[in-house]
Amino acid sequence: MTENAKNKQNLKELVETKDFVEHLSIDCVIFGFHKDKLKVLLLKYHDLDLWCVPGGFIFNDENLNDAAARTLYERTHLSNVYLEQFYTFGDVRRTENNVHQKLLENKNIAVEENHWIHQRYISVGYFALVDYTLTYTFPDSFNEVCRWFDISELPELAFDHKEMIEKGLLHLRKNIDYQVMGSNLLPDKFTMKELQHLYEAILGEPLRRNNFQRKILSLNILERLEKHFTGSANKAPYLYRFLDNSEIKNLDFDK
Amino acid sequence: MTENAKNKQNLKELVETKDFVEHLSIDCVIFGFHKDKLKVLLLKYHDLDLWCVPGGFIFNDENLNDAAARTLYERTHLSNVYLEQFYTFGDVRRTENNVHQKLLENKNIAVEENHWIHQRYISVGYFALVDYTLTYTFPDSFNEVCRWFDISELPELAFDHKEMIEKGLLHLRKNIDYQVMGSNLLPDKFTMKELQHLYEAILGEPLRRNNFQRKILSLNILERLEKHFTGSANKAPYLYRFLDNSEIKNLDFDK
DSSP: OOHHHHHHHHHHHHHHOOOEEEEEEEEEEEEEEETTEEEEEEEEETTSSOEEOOEEEEETTSOHHHHHHHHHHHHHOOOSOOOEEEEEEOOGGGGSSOHHHHHHHHTTOOOOTTOGGGSOOEEEEEEEEOOSOOOOOOOOSSEEEEEEEETTSOOOBSTTHHHHHHHHHHHHHHTHHHHHHHSOSSOSSEEHHHHHHHHHHHHTSOOOHHHHHHHHHHTTOEEEEEEOOOSOGGGOOEEEEEOOGGGOOSSSTTO | OOHHHHHHHHHHHHHHOOOEEEEEEEEEEEEEEETTEEEEEEEEETTSSOEEOSEEEEETTSOHHHHHHHHHHHHHOOOSOOOEEEEEEOOGGGGSSOHHHHHHHHTTOOOOTTOGGGSOOEEEEEEEEOOSOOOOOOOOSSEEEEEEEETTSOOOBSTTHHHHHHHHHHHHHHTHHHHHHHSOSSOSSEEHHHHHHHHHHHHTSOOOHHHHHHHHHHTTOEEEEEEOOOSOGGGOOEEEEEOOGGGOOSSSTTO
């Protein structure tokens, strides 16, 4: 079977599925960090110059959060990712100009006008910070390529996915200390400079070194380790690690 | 028409509604503060000793967030409340043992087995901090009384509403500084002691005065005003107010 015929078959099977919860979908905004840049993971639609965040539907007998993990795996082969809900997108107009219609037309697949794929969809937005390791592509019924994009250089996006990415980024910025601490975007031991670069990439602006260091240390989420010897001994920086949740004593007001 | 007949009529009209988005509902966890206690607003079901948070459905042509505001107003007559999404509840089993079935039986209203009211529902949870001013009751198709409860003394709750309240409370605790600052739970000017009592009610534990004061002042969200003279001049405490967003210069890392 040719690639094109296989895609058509996949898409046909998808639209013939009868046991999805109607009106409801899932979308995953997946951030990564590479060479001091914040990246987001996008999929390209077949035959169109249009991208989207990995998303999918929920089976009738499936828990919402399980569907999010499954859908992300099916689309990207990322597993064991800690997905966190950040917002549910429910404007009436968000699924107007439905790209699915175009995909079906392109493949000559006919569905009734009131088919679920053309309905209004409310989408639960999930969010993750992952290692920047995904390098392959996973063609499926909708999408042909999976790729990281710099958040300052996004391609054209379907539906309201640009707004989703912006809202996901705001969520990340607002919760930056918890999120960065819980992620594995840095090696186990890191320098203050590496941590500052990660914060700068997420916040999208340069930070003053002294201010950053003072604020981050006041959070009491870091332990200072031995110095990191690079050869030029007089410049050896300290290494740090994030404390485990069980080690954090000073986050609360009263401890 | 008797009260009972009116309720039956209301409930009949509701289940005859055809233009709700199926499978999707809204629930609002509304917190208030009164006499140093954190309260949550609950509704009692007709003829049952069972309570719930104010909730409802979304019309097909209605934005999700608009539906949340409408539904809260219809159930409680609270308007102009800033509602914030905090979590979407989507476990398959959450709408098993559907209380709606019992309500319909009690009123002798028959609906088909596959009626939308018996379906699986995924519910978008909204959250608000409001003035503790609501004192009336608003009987409607489902509920007969609207009342504040101390969060440590909750009655029996329908569906997964106990979990909703717990998750709403966690959200509030995690975002306590932003939430308290944006709310009007305190008068415009307040003492450090009043603010501490509010934090203690939300966090559910006593705080040490010195630690609290040091931490809260380090957030740079307060302005210290004139002293509050109570008569015994030697004990007059300072008054504080929250800075407006436009006045906050030191929340970010770099400013």
